[in-house]
Amino acid sequence: MSELTQIQVDEIKRRAKNVKIKKYVFKYVVSAVRWLFILGMCFVILYPLFSQLSLSFMTSDDMYDATVKYIPKQIIFGNYQTAWMKLGGFQTFSNTFLLTFSTSILQVATATLVGYGLARFRFKGGKILFFLVILALLLPPDLLFTHRYSMFRSLDQINDSPLSMLCFAATCTGLKCSLYIFLMRQFFRGMPKELEEAAYVDGAGPAKTFVSIMLPGAVSMMVTVFLFSFVWQWLDSSYTTVFMREVNLISTKIGSLDSTVGTGITSSVDLNISLIKNAAIMMIIAPLIVLYVFTQRFFVESISRSGLVG
Amino acid sequence: MATNTNQLTPKNIRRRKRSLESKQKKYGYIFTSPFIVGAIIFILIPLVYSVIYSFHKVELSPEVGKGLICVDGSFGLDNYNEIFNVDPNFRKQILASLGDMAINVPVVVIFSFFMASVLNTKFMGRGFARSVMFLPVIISSGVIISLTQNDLAAQLIGAGDRFASTADSSFEITGAFEMMLMQMDLPVRLIEFLIGAVGRISEITTMGAVSIVIFLAGLQSISPSIYEASYIEGATKWEVFWKISLPMVSPLILLSVVYTVVDSFTSNVNAVIRNIHQTIIGGTYDVGAAMAVSYSLIILAILGIVFAVLSKVVFYQD
Numbered sequence: 001m002s003e004l005t006q007i008q009v010d011e012i013k014r015r016a017k018n019v020k021i022k023k024y025v026f027k028y029v030v031s032a033v034r035w036l037f038i039l040g041m042c043f044v045i046l047y048p049l050f051s052q053l054s055l056s057f058m059t060s061d062d063m064y065d066a067t068v069k070y071i072p073k074q075i076i077f078g079n080y081q082t083a084w085m086k087l088g089g090f091q092t093f094s095n096t097f098l099l100t101f102s103t104s105i106l107q108v109a110t111a112t113l114v115g116y117g118l119a120r121f122r123f124k125g126g127k128i129l130f131f132l133v134i135l136a137l138l139l140p141p142d143l144l145f146t147h148r149y150s151m152f153r154s155l156d157q158i159n160d161s162p163l164s165m166l167c168f169a170a171t172c173t174g175l176k177c178s179l180y181i182f183l184m185r186q187f188f189r190g191m192p193k194e195l196e197e198a199a200y201v202d203g204a205g206p207a208k209t210f211v212s213i214m215l216p217g218a219v220s221m222m223v224t225v226f227l228f229s230f231v232w233q234w235l236d237s238s239y240t241t242v243f244m245r246e247v248n249l250i251s252t253k254i255g256s257l258d259s260t261v262g263t264g265i266t267s268s269v270d271l272n273i274s275l276i277k278n279a280a281i282m283m284i285i286a287p288l289i290v291l292y293v294f295t296q297r298f299f300v301e302s303i304s305r306s307g308l309v310g
Numbered sequence: 311m312a313t314n315t316n317q318l319t320p321k322n323i324r325r326r327k328r329s330l331e332s333k334q335k336k337y338g339y340i341f342t343s344p345f346i347v348g349a350i351i352f353i354l355i356p357l358v359y360s361v362i363y364s365f366h367k368v369e370l371s372p373e374v375g376k377g378l379i380c381v382d383g384s385f386g387l388d389n390y391n392e393i394f395n396v397d398p399n400f401r402k403q404i405l406a407s408l409g410d411m412a413i414n415v416p417v418v419v420i421f422s423f424f425m426a427s428v429l430n431t432k433f434m435g436r437g438f439a440r441s442v443m444f445l446p447v448i449i450s451s452g453v454i455i456s457l458t459q460n461d462l463a464a465q466l467i468g469a470g471d472r473f474a475s476t477a478d479s480s481f482e483i484t485g486a487f488e489m490m491l492m493q494m495d496l497p498v499r500l501i502e503f504l505i506g507a508v509g510r511i512s513e514i515t516t517m518g519a520v521s522i523v524i525f526l527a528g529l530q531s532i533s534p535s536i537y538e539a540s541y542i543e544g545a546t547k548w549e550v551f552w553k554i555s556l557p558m559v560s561p562l563i564l565l566s567v568v569y570t571v572v573d574s575f576t577s578n579v580n581a582v583i584r585n586i587h588q589t590i591i592g593g594t595y596d597v598g599a600a601m602a603v604s605y606s607l608i609i610l611a612i613l614g615i616v617f618a619v620l621s622k623v624v625f626y627q628d
Contacts, residue, residue, distance in 0.1 A: 117341025147359035150377030171348025235452025
């Protein structure tokens with residue numbers, strides 16, 4: 001091998017440097033494009049929220065004022081007061097909270113039990129049960145409403161009683177319940193079997209193993225299911241408008257936002273209603289966003305461990 | 311001498327196995343008992359009754375404390391005739407929701423897979439971006455949708471704004487996009503499809519939120535050693551994507567497609583679902599049941615087709 005001259009060495013160094021620069025430039029371009037894309041997507045998602053927030057503080061005068069863009073001239077809470085009154089005030093929100101909280105707790109509990117049973121035990125009819133879970137996931141809920149309504153009407157527990165909703169939650173056949181069973185089943189299937197086998201060898205029965213070994217490991221998934229369940233039940237109108245239509249709930253009172261209060265030119269009345277609606281949206285989703293902020297740590301964790309594959 | 315039960319004779323092993331099996335069975339039934347009860351009372355029986363109601367004339371009993379009663383005992387297709395031949399909207403709504411599904415599902419699945427791949431890479435603010443991507447489930451579902459539809463104030467405040475997604479301003483952006491596509495001589499159908507997808511970007515992010523989560527879970531469950539091995543063998547990122555990431559998440563593509571199809575068919579934004587719901591609330595239970603039964607059959611048929619086509623392409627690791 002011949003000796004390299006100084007010129008050749010310099011040439012090689014220069015080329016290496018070029019490659020390095022190219023690599024760097026490429027890396028930064030890629031990350032810049034990625035940032036731009038993600039910022040864009042975040043904007044698409046957050047913009048409506050932002051505009052609703054700013055609208056909820058405006059008066060109709062602000063809307064016609066060309067100098068007002070997103071920050072109103074004067075921050076008023078009138079829209080919130082009107083929306084609060086139209087929705088039925090504290091009673092509506094406390095009713096909705098009680099209903100949502102109790103059904104969510106029941107749903108998490110039963111979905112965890114059923115999901116564990118389907119994931120770990122072999123028994124006759126287990127496959128049929130899982131098939132039913134999937135079937136309930138695929139069918140539109142209204143298919144089952146006619147007879148369910150009839151059943152609870154013959155028990156005289158309809159329209160003003162939460163019994164029907166609690167029964168659905170306790171048997172895990174309510175709103176999107178089969179999705180929660182499915183998630184829990186997949187999660188438990190992803191957990192190592194050795195844990196339970198060790199517990200069995202040490203003499204614990206299935207019930208004790210479940211409570212002391214499996215449950216602590218499943219907390220993140222349970223919180224995730226609770227989040228799903230709470231959010232969807234809070235915003236749901238399909239079940240409540242059939243089974244609890246005479247109870248003051250957010251979903252049953254939402255129509256009253258359209259009713260007009262006072263008199264005025266029609267267009268400004270429409271505009272006022274629209275502003276009140278924006279305030280109502282803010283009031284309805286505020287608890288959900290708070291809940292999401294607190295639970296999203298568990299949410300992200302359970303995603304990475306959910307073992308949805310397989 | 312040891313007692314017979316402690317010795318591992320074949321007979322004892324069999325007995326022990328059998329007892330373990332019966333124990334397994336017992337606990338299987340115990341754990342799933344809430345759903346067994348629910349499946350019988352709240353799924354199977356209502357399902358059968360819905361089919362029965364759909365063939366009969368049914369009314370709510372005028373007495374308080376009674377359920378639905380059959381007015382006319384005869385079996386007939388009157389309700390189906392009513393929804394398919396008399397009702398002017400039902401057929402149109404079904405066709406429209408099929409069309410929406412055909413357009414939305416591919417876009418949503420591709421978008422959410424792409425989004426999940428991006429969110430799976432390392433960058434600053436990844437946690438924040440991930441939380442924001444799931445936010446549409448909270449801020450645009452259920453009653454919120456009915457509140458935000460045709461919101462006058464939101465249209466006013468967005469008008470003339472450069473970014474807002476109102477008809478006015480988005481027309482400028484998509485208009486330029488459309489011009490560009492027209493000059494590329496692409497087929498008109500394809501152009502309409504792309505324009506539609508751009509215009510519905512916020513709807514797509516909403517529908518894709520759960521799929522993003524599904525894909526993210528799948529991408530994170532791929533063992534890093536597979537990637538390492540392929541990079542050592544000299545694979546490029548492009549090849550790794552097509553030969554490793556995509557086949558490994560393909561079962562999840564199936565899951566995501568099924569979820570998106572079901573979601574687009576059964577969410578309460580869907581016009582057919584709204585129609586069925588209004589019919590049932592309005593008190594015409596027999597017609598509502600007929601609508602629900604026929605719509606469910608259509609959904610199951612579509613899902614069957616989707617499943618049959620996709621399960622041929624899906625790759626299972628084990």
